[in-house]
Amino acid sequence: MTLDTFVIQLTNGLVFSLLLFLIAAGLSLIFGLMDVVNLSHGAFYLLGAYVGLSITRWTGSFWLALLFSPLLVAVIGLVVERFLLRQLYRRGHLDQVLCTFGVGLILADVMRSVWGSYVESVAIPAPLDGQIVIGGLPFPVYRLAVIVFGLLIALGLWLLIERTLVGAMIRAGVNDAQMASALGINIPRLFALVFAGGTALAALGGVAASPILNIYQGLDSEILILALVVVVIGGLGTLQGAFWASLIVGMADVFGKALLPEFSVFVTYAIMAGVLLVRPQGLFRREQTRLA
Amino acid sequence: MSDILRLEHVTRRFGGLVVTDDLSLRVAVGERRALIGPNGAGKTTLFNLISGVLPVSSGQIWLQDQNITARPAAERAILGIGRTFQRNNLFAGLSVFENVCLAARRQQGLSSRVFRPAHRYAAVAEAAQGVLAQVGLLDRAGSIAGQLAYGQQRALEIAVALAARPRLLLLDEPTSGMAPAETNQMIDLIARLPPDLTLLIIEHDIDAVFRLANQITVLSFGSVLAEGAPDAVRQNAQVQEIYLGLPLERAD
Amino acid sequence: MTTEHASSLRPAAVLAAQRGWWRLLPLVALALLPLVAPPFWRSLTLEVLALAIFAMSLDVLIGYTGLVSFGHAAFLGFGAYAAAFTTERVSENLLVVLPICLASVALYAVVVGFLALRTSGISFLMLTLAFSQMLFGLAIRWSRVTGGSDGLSVARPHIGLGAWQVPLGPDLDLYYLVLAAFAASWWLLSRLVASPFGHTLRGIKENAQRMQALGYRTRRFELAAFVVAAVFAGLAGMLLAMHNRYVSPDTFAWTTSGQGIIMVIVGGAGTLVGPILGALLVHLLESVGSSATESWRLIMGVVFVLFVLFAPKGIIGILRRLRRSKESPRA
Numbered sequence: 001m002t003l004d005t006f007v008i009q010l011t012n013g014l015v016f017s018l019l020l021f022l023i024a025a026g027l028s029l030i031f032g033l034m035d036v037v038n039l040s041h042g043a044f045y046l047l048g049a050y051v052g053l054s055i056t057r058w059t060g061s062f063w064l065a066l067l068f069s070p071l072l073v074a075v076i077g078l079v080v081e082r083f084l085l086r087q088l089y090r091r092g093h094l095d096q097v098l099c100t101f102g103v104g105l106i107l108a109d110v111m112r113s114v115w116g117s118y119v120e121s122v123a124i125p126a127p128l129d130g131q132i133v134i135g136g137l138p139f140p141v142y143r144l145a146v147i148v149f150g151l152l153i154a155l156g157l158w159l160l161i162e163r164t165l166v167g168a169m170i171r172a173g174v175n176d177a178q179m180a181s182a183l184g185i186n187i188p189r190l191f192a193l194v195f196a197g198g199t200a201l202a203a204l205g206g207v208a209a210s211p212i213l214n215i216y217q218g219l220d221s222e223i224l225i226l227a228l229v230v231v232v233i234g235g236l237g238t239l240q241g242a243f244w245a246s247l248i249v250g251m252a253d254v255f256g257k258a259l260l261p262e263f264s265v266f267v268t269y270a271i272m273a274g275v276l277l278v279r280p281q282g283l284f285r286r287e288q289t290r291l292a
Numbered sequence: 293m294s295d296i297l298r299l300e301h302v303t304r305r306f307g308g309l310v311v312t313d314d315l316s317l318r319v320a321v322g323e324r325r326a327l328i329g330p331n332g333a334g335k336t337t338l339f340n341l342i343s344g345v346l347p348v349s350s351g352q353i354w355l356q357d358q359n360i361t362a363r364p365a366a367e368r369a370i371l372g373i374g375r376t377f378q379r380n381n382l383f384a385g386l387s388v389f390e391n392v393c394l395a396a397r398r399q400q401g402l403s404s405r406v407f408r409p410a411h412r413y414a415a416v417a418e419a420a421q422g423v424l425a426q427v428g429l430l431d432r433a434g435s436i437a438g439q440l441a442y443g444q445q446r447a448l449e450i451a452v453a454l455a456a457r458p459r460l461l462l463l464d465e466p467t468s469g470m471a472p473a474e475t476n477q478m479i480d481l482i483a484r485l486p487p488d489l490t491l492l493i494i495e496h497d498i499d500a501v502f503r504l505a506n507q508i509t510v511l512s513f514g515s516v517l518a519e520g521a522p523d524a525v526r527q528n529a530q531v532q533e534i535y536l537g538l539p540l541e542r543a544d
Numbered sequence: 545m546t547t548e549h550a551s552s553l554r555p556a557a558v559l560a561a562q563r564g565w566w567r568l569l570p571l572v573a574l575a576l577l578p579l580v581a582p583p584f585w586r587s588l589t590l591e592v593l594a595l596a597i598f599a600m601s602l603d604v605l606i607g608y609t610g611l612v613s614f615g616h617a618a619f620l621g622f623g624a625y626a627a628a629f630t631t632e633r634v635s636e637n638l639l640v641v642l643p644i645c646l647a648s649v650a651l652y653a654v655v656v657g658f659l660a661l662r663t664s665g666i667s668f669l670m671l672t673l674a675f676s677q678m679l680f681g682l683a684i685r686w687s688r689v690t691g692g693s694d695g696l697s698v699a700r701p702h703i704g705l706g707a708w709q710v711p712l713g714p715d716l717d718l719y720y721l722v723l724a725a726f727a728a729s730w731w732l733l734s735r736l737v738a739s740p741f742g743h744t745l746r747g748i749k750e751n752a753q754r755m756q757a758l759g760y761r762t763r764r765f766e767l768a769a770f771v772v773a774a775v776f777a778g779l780a781g782m783l784l785a786m787h788n789r790y791v792s793p794d795t796f797a798w799t800t801s802g803q804g805i806i807m808v809i810v811g812g813a814g815t816l817v818g819p820i821l822g823a824l825l826v827h828l829l830e831s832v833g834s835s836a837t838e839s840w841r842l843i844m845g846v847v848f849v850l851f852v853l854f855a856p857k858g859i860i861g862i863l864r865r866l867r868r869s870k871e872s873p874r875a
Binding site for chain 2: 735736738739740741742743744746747750751753754755756757758759760761762765768
C-alpha cells in the first residue's frame, strides 16, 4: 500500500467512522438511559435514508432532506416509544428489546413495499460535488464535508450532554433513574426525548451517508450490527466510547477490506472479541461497583 | 480452640471510599458471633467479602487452614460458607420445595445429572423436607416462593442456606422487617441451630443480639471498634457513645 | 411422614406418566402423514419438524437458562455448512456425517460460549448476534471455500455400516429421518429439562447470584447449556441442508435468529411444546403466507409485537390461562 492510497483509505475510514458514530451514539445513549438495545435502530437509519431520498426527489433539495428526514423519523421514534416501549417499562428490558426487534421487522417490510427492492443512490449535492487537491492528492469535497459535519455533531452532542440542563438530566438518568425521578425529573418525558433524539441521529446518518453508500433493503441490519459492535467495544452507554470505538471499527472495516478482502469481517470481530476478553464491559465503561 | 474464619488486614475500597478498613477478625468453631454497628459501618460489605460476592482490595481471608481470598463465591460455598441476604433473595418463581432442593442437590453433588428426573432423587427430597420441617415451612412446600408471606420468605431464606449444609453461616439481618411475634419465632429458630454450626449474624435488633450471640463484634467505619462477650461489649464506653440514645440494656 | 409427603409432591409426575402414551399420538400421526399428504405438505411438515428442533434448542437457552441469544442461527448455519463440507470432502455416509457435524458445532459453541458468557443480559444478546454475523460475513466473503452468496450444494447421504447400505433417496426416507431426529430431540430435551441439570438451569434463570452463593459455578452450567443448545441447532441445520440439498449464507442471517426467537416467544418460552407450536405457526406463515400476501413479514412483525405486549408467555400461556379460568368456577 503506497502512501497515497494509504491517505485516501484513511480519509475513507474517517468518513465511515463518523457516519458510524452518528448511528452508534444514538444507540448508546438510548441504552445508557433506558437499558434497552434498540434493535430497530438500523431500520430507523434506513428509513431516514429512504425518506431523505424521497424528499430530495420531490423538492430537488438534498438540504431539505437532511433537515426534515431526521425530524420525520424522530416523530415515528416518538410514537414507538410512547405507544409500545412505554407499555413495557414495568416488564423488564428484555421485552422492550424484543419489541424493538418486532418494530424493526415491521419497518423493514413497510420500507420494502413503499420503496421497493432496488438499489438506490442520491446524487452529491451541487456545491459539494467536486474535488480539492491537497498535497497533490484529490479529495472528494463531500467526504471532507461529512468528516467536518460528523466532528461538529460529536462536539455538539458532547456539549449537550456535559454542559446543558437537559444533558445533566440525561446523565442523572443514566446513573440512577429512580434517584433522578425522585429529584423531580420527568423520566418518561426524558426517555421519549432521548429515544426520539437517538432515532433522529440514526436518520441523520442515513441521509448524510446516502450520497456515498447506496441505499438498499437489508442495509438496516448491516448498519445495526456494525453499530452494535461499536457500542460493545466502546462500552454501553458512553458517548466517548461510541466515538473512539467508531474510529476503531470504521478504520478496521476500511483497511480490512483493502488489505484482507476475504477476512475483513474477521478483523472487526477479532477486535471485538479481544476487547471482550480483556475488558468485558467495553473500553470506556467503568466497572460497575455498587455499595451494598 | 481452632478458628473457622480468619480475616487478616482486609481492606475494601469503592473508588476513593474505604468501606472496610484494615479489618482483622477471628471466629472460633461453634461461635455465635453478632456483628453490630451503625448503618454504613460496612457490615454487609464484610459479608460480601467473606462470601466472595466482592473481591477484597487487600488483605487475606482464611477458612480454617485454607486461604480463600482469591476463590470465587461458588467455591467458597462448596467449602462450607453459607449465607442469607438482607433482602429476600430467593428463587421467587419456583416452589418452596424446589428452592431448598436446589441447595440440597448441589450439596449432594447431583446438580449436573442429566437424565433421571430430578424428583426421583430420594435423598434430595428427604434433605429438603428435613430442612423445611426445621424452619416450619413443610406445609407450604408446594407453594411458589414469591407468594409466601414476608416472614415465611425470611424463614425460607434461612432454609435454603441450611440445605447446603454450611459449616459457617452468615445471617444478614434475619429479623429485618418482621413483626415482633415473627421476630421471636425467628430467634428461636436460629437458637435451635446445631451447636457445631458457626454463625455470624448481622442484626439491628439489639434484643435479638443479646439472646443469640455469645460473642459480639462492633463495627464502625469499616473497622472493629470493640469485641468480646456480650456483657463486656455492653459496658464499653465507646460502644455506648455510638449507640447513644439506643438502649443497650435488654428490653425485658 | 417423609414418604407420605414425597408422594404428595409427586402427583404431577404420576399424572404425566399415566398420560405419557398419548403424547405419542402426534408422532404416530406424523408418521402416517406422508401416506396421505401431497408432497408439498410433506416437505412443509419436514421443515417444521427441523425448525421445531431449532426452536426447542433455543428455548433451552431463553426459556430455561434465561440466556437470550440473538445469534442462535450461527449454529443452524454451522451445522448446515458442516454437512456440505463433510458430504463433499469426507463421506456421504450419515453415520460419518452426523458425528462430524455435531462435534464441530459443539467445538465452535464452546469457543463462542466461552467468550459470550463473560457477559450477561443485553451484552450477551449483542455478542451472540455479533458472532453469528461474523459467520454470515465469512460465508459471503470467503467464497473460495463457502461458495459466497451462491452457497454450496449438499449431497443426500446414505446410511452405511460396512457392506450394508441404505440410500436416503427420495423425500420419503429423509422425512422419516427428520421425524426420528425430532422425536429423539424432543425426548432427550424433555429428559434434560426435567433432570437435576435442567433444574439447575432454571435456578440460574431465576437467580444466578443465589445459585453462586449455594455453590453453583453458574458459568459452567451456562456454557454446558449453550453447547447443548448449539448441538441441537446444528442437527436441525444439517437436516435442513440435506432436505434443501443446498446451503446459503442466509441461514446465518440475524433474521433467522430472530425468527427462532419469535417461535419461542410466540409459542411459549420455558416449555418444549411452545417452541414446536411457534415453529409451526411461523413457518406456515412464511411458506403459505408468502404465497398469499406480499406482506407476510409485516404480519409476523405485528403478531410478534402483539404477543410481546399482551401475551408474553405465548400460546402456551394463553392456553394455560384459559384452562385455569375454566377450572376455577368449579373449584
